[in-house]
Amino acid sequence: MHDSDGDPAADVAALYRRTWPRLIGLLVSIGGSRADAEEVAQDAYVKLLGRWDSIRRYDDPEAWVRAVAVRTLVSRLRRQQVATRALAKLRGRAVAVEGPDGDALDVAAALARITPEQRAVVVLHHVMDLPVEQIAEELQVAPGTVKSRLARARQALAPLLTVKEVSEHA
Amino acid sequence: MREALLEYVDELTPAEAPPFEYVEHAARQRRHRRRVVLAAVAAVVVVIGGVAATVGLPRASEEPAGPETTTNSLDDGPPPSRFKVGTTVMVLQGEVGVMSATPVPDHPSVLMVSVGPGMGVPERCVPSTVVRILSQDNESVRIAAYRYTAVADQPETRHCRPSTGAIAVDLDLRTPLGDRTVYAGSSGQRAVLN
Numbered sequence: 001m002h003d004s005d006g007d008p009a010a011d012v013a014a015l016y017r018r019t020w021p022r023l024i025g026l027l028v029s030i031g032g033s034r035a036d037a038e039e040v041a042q043d044a045y046v047k048l049l050g051r052w053d054s055i056r057r058y059d060d061p062e063a064w065v066r067a068v069a070v071r072t073l074v075s076r077l078r079r080q081q082v083a084t085r086a087l088a089k090l091r092g093r094a095v096a097v098e099g100p101d102g103d104a105l106d107v108a109a110a111l112a113r114i115t116p117e118q119r120a121v122v123v124l125h126h127v128m129d130l131p132v133e134q135i136a137e138e139l140q141v142a143p144g145t146v147k148s149r150l151a152r153a154r155q156a157l158a159p160l161l162t163v164k165e166v167s168e169h170a
Numbered sequence: 171m172r173e174a175l176l177e178y179v180d181e182l183t184p185a186e187a188p189p190f191e192y193v194e195h196a197a198r199q200r201r202h203r204r205r206v207v208l209a210a211v212a213a214v215v216v217v218i219g220g221v222a223a224t225v226g227l228p229r230a231s232e233e234p235a236g237p238e239t240t241t242n243s244l245d246d247g248p249p250p251s252r253f254k255v256g257t258t259v260m261v262l263q264g265e266v267g268v269m270s271a272t273p274v275p276d277h278p279s280v281l282m283v284s285v286g287p288g289m290g291v292p293e294r295c296v297p298s299t300v301v302r303i304l305s306q307d308n309e310s311v312r313i314a315a316y317r318y319t320a321v322a323d324q325p326e327t328r329h330c331r332p333s334t335g336a337i338a339v340d341l342d343l344r345t346p347l348g349d350r351t352v353y354a355g356s357s358g359q360r361a362v363l364n
Binding site for chain 1: 171172174175176177178179180181182183184185186187188190192193194196197200
């Protein structure tokens, strides 16, 4: 718990400089564009600045920012997916899932095959090392939901990423 | 899988954060937007409240006189064909006879004009009798009384007790009556006060 009564802007600025890069990496890997990720992250830090008096007392203010940003991004991605599907139905064409370009195309392509909700759970669990209970708290869903999303995501990703790892070591 | 994901997220992680001033600027913009929205909402509420409060009020410019006995002001010239009291529209029925006109003590420019019996209209609630100054000069004053009726049974008249007696209306000439002759009626030479 943090009890310091320093300058709120200075405290948030310090937290921002320390946590922003990793948050952007997290958000982009969940499926947002870099622009989306920066916008969502900025919104989260703006909210943090406005509520710092109460949030600074939390054990882990970084977790609060991350939770806000991830939830915002996931709901934004879900809306985009719904809109894309609706548009595809109207046009009578199948939806093509696009992965980002770059060197990490295999991982990106694999992540693009699962839903934003599953991507969030996988990244928070495997990259941020968060336990299921904390992920459930941050995403405001039941632990059972987190477990089932994690299981489905592993099932979908395992063949793709295992093949990559085997081929790299071969 | 974990290593592949870690490596992938590392590649997507920028080296450092942009200046914190961007966040502070965005926070200021958000506060400004919120104030603008609140001000706009408050302005709309005030306008709606003002309109709502105004709509139900009687308009002074459309009210030639108060109930029963009143001092008519700015009542020169021919009578209006209709006027409103609150939401009640009063329509001119025609001229009625003036019974008498007497000076009001201590008010040299005011006449108390007595008009013939009411026609069952609710005089106590809405002014259905109007006295007008048709003309005046150094020698004489010509006045006439007119009767109005409500277009239909309306809120202002619904609970009114009909008036059937003579009606007295105070008429302000705005200049002292002096020894001028008062003629009643829009035509003729019937003097009600010499």
